[in-house]
Amino acid sequence: MSMVWLWNRVFGDPARIEQEERAEKQARAPQLEVDAGPPPGRCRACGYQGPERYCPTCLADTMVAVRHKKPRATVRK
Numbered sequence: 108m109s110m111v112w113l114w115n116r117v118f119g120d121p122a123r124i125e126q127e128e129r130a131e132k133q134a135r136a137p138q139l140e141v142d143a144g145p146p147p148g149r150c151r152a153c154g155y156q157g158p159e160r161y162c163p164t165c166l167a168d169t170m171v172a173v174r175h176k177k178p179r180a181t182v183r184k
């Protein structure tokens with residue numbers, strides 16, 4: 108708690124203080140970072156790369172999983 112904080116508390120604009128407090132709370136909240144997200148995929152139609160299942164460019168279910176070791180291998184199960 109700084110003097111500026113106290114000053115704002117006493118003389119500041121309540122709306123602004125509320126906004127600042129909300130921003131502070133948001134900054135303190137744990138960020139929901141996706142550490143182990145979905146494996147990166149690649150659109151087999153346009154080549155777009157991303158974690159989405161549906162390519163946002165083609166708007167179709169054309170995403171295939173990118174394989175790090177053998178990108179061109181076609182694995183059938």
Ligand SMILES: [Zn+2]
Pocket residue numbers: 150151152153154155162163164165166169
């Ligand atoms: Zn695509």
